[in-house]
Amino acid sequence: MKDIARDLGVSAVTVSKVLRNHRDIGSETRERVLQRIKELNYQPNQNARALATGKTHLVGLIVPDLLHQFFAQLTKGVSRNLRKQGYGLIIASSEEDPEFEKQEIDQMLARHVDALIIASTQKTAQSFKRISARHIPYVLVDRKLEGLSANFIGTDDVKAGTLATEHLIEKGCRRIAHIGGDYLSTAADRLAGYRAALAAHGFDAPKKYIFLRTQLDDAAVATGYSAMQALLKLQPKPDGVFCFSDPIATGAMQAILEKGLCIPEDVAIVGCGNVLYASALRVPLSSVNQESETMGECAAKMVLELVNSRAKTEPREMRLRPELVARASSDL
């Protein structure tokens, strides 16, 4: 910047103003500066600018696992919307490890991101207090934290559970099992939806039909597989299963087919997440669509609003409406 100023015999301040479209600059001077900027292919140092203004124009995103299509889509939505507004994105994966997530949060705080978007794997609010203490706005996505009142965007998971379970009931299933997750708010909600749907129709949800397993990363398929194996040993066998996620469902289907049973005739399956390849699977998988990309876009929008509004408003909560996509795995 100084070079440009010197070359043109103006001050650095003038150059700076031109760069930011400050209005009180002579049009002639402006042209000359612009000209030289082009020539030198000059770009202002964002770090220096950040230091001076206190705004990095950087948003941090932390997800449990980028390999999971749900989070990849979410990321895409966030990314798209953010860049449209001139913000950069730092992404970190916590690998489903709370300790790792804490470190990543600290890293991002140290880099002074303007805001954070987090799909948290943590069980306590501790880290989030740290974020608040720094007055950095943040939005939780997908997963809520118990006892933490924060901005949140996710799926209406109770509804997701209800949709899936009612669909199975409508298709004639009478012994509906659930393979779900542990610790996660999403898992608890989907389970609640499952229970509610069964209760509403006068069926019960016997404990032996409910499997709650911690599913780490890509191990989800294996988890679904083993849980389903266990379910198939029960008497009577379930005739329908609502799975917490599509990877879980994929594993479950594998276990069923290996036993020589048919989907959906012997056991119908419904997953959640509606991955892109759902229809290409061995048996096309019925699933609850969560619109993860939209979720990402909303999160980006919300977080930027927070950044741009000085006033600290009440935490907002937003739930996207899930939709059932019926395919062969439940086509009775």
Next chain:
Amino acid sequence: MKDIARDLGVSAVTVSKVLRNHRDIGSETRERVLQRIKELNYQPNQNARALATGKTHLVGLIVPDLLHQFFAQLTKGVSRNLRKQGYGLIIASSEEDPEFEKQEIDQMLARHVDALIIASTQKTAQSFKRISARHIPYVLVDRKLEGLSANFIGTDDVKAGTLATEHLIEKGCRRIAHIGGDYLSTAADRLAGYRAALAAHGFDAPKKYIFLRTQLDDAAVATGYSAMQALLKLQPKPDGVFCFSDPIATGAMQAILEKGLCIPEDVAIVGCGNVLYASALRVPLSSVNQESETMGECAAKMVLELVNSRAKTEPREMRLRPELVARASSDL
């Protein structure tokens, strides 16, 4: 930092030195400073540090599409390795758009990343000249650029094409088609491998059996679908197809099954990339494994070596050895 210094009656310089483990600091002073840092939960501002040292400890990664599992895995590898070394990662998706990619590169340069890792969709070396002009080291992954001598890590794509095609030949296929890509170095290499394998066995590769299509993003499945439809109209029909990627193969398989034909009896299929769900597909898909995660780790390693070695060495090139994973789609 100043606060800490003031509180303790020492200078900011002293605090700074403690932070960086500078050796000439009295152990007593060091303790006091460390103590206060803990109390205040103080973290140095990385941006300020970057400004002063000229190193941001940030690496930029640009991929065409995060939704594509190949790039998601690559990203995971990069991320893991980078953070292990205390580097942060900025990720951007170019959405397979060269113009977009240029902008992202400029953004990253403006943020003064220490290095770049790029899976480029560009057709010219222009942007890369800009990077070199800034003396920022970079590594190209997966895709090479014609006429650009740069550090590169990718698959041995010629070998990948050969492996897949020879596999089909061994399985007894005699009319082997290829659905490939356009513009990409990977596509050209896999095609070359396909041709070489056919030639080596005395078969020819008739033009009508070779479909080269631009595949944008998630449209890959649709591309594979339509290309396969066209192939099935030929007389005689191909009895084996090597597809550029697994999504392409997924689409192709869909077209075959819809026609009432059998895989692999009527047409055998081999894909490339070995996505995680390959074995769960309607017909488990044979594919060439590319070890994308390892590729990411190598890229991270290489780029950090470049950052840490002042000397500008000759561009290095590294090719990972692909491996065929045979499944039902080619089990004749």
Next chain:
DNA sequence: TTGAAAGCGGTACCAA
């Protein structure tokens, strides 16, 4: 072992 001063590359404020 400690610290004063200068500077990294910009921006903000206010005076000219």
Next chain:
DNA sequence: TTGGTACCGCTTTCAA
């Protein structure tokens, strides 16, 4: 409309 000056938070150099 322009520019001088101070400062953002940290590091580096060099003298005490």
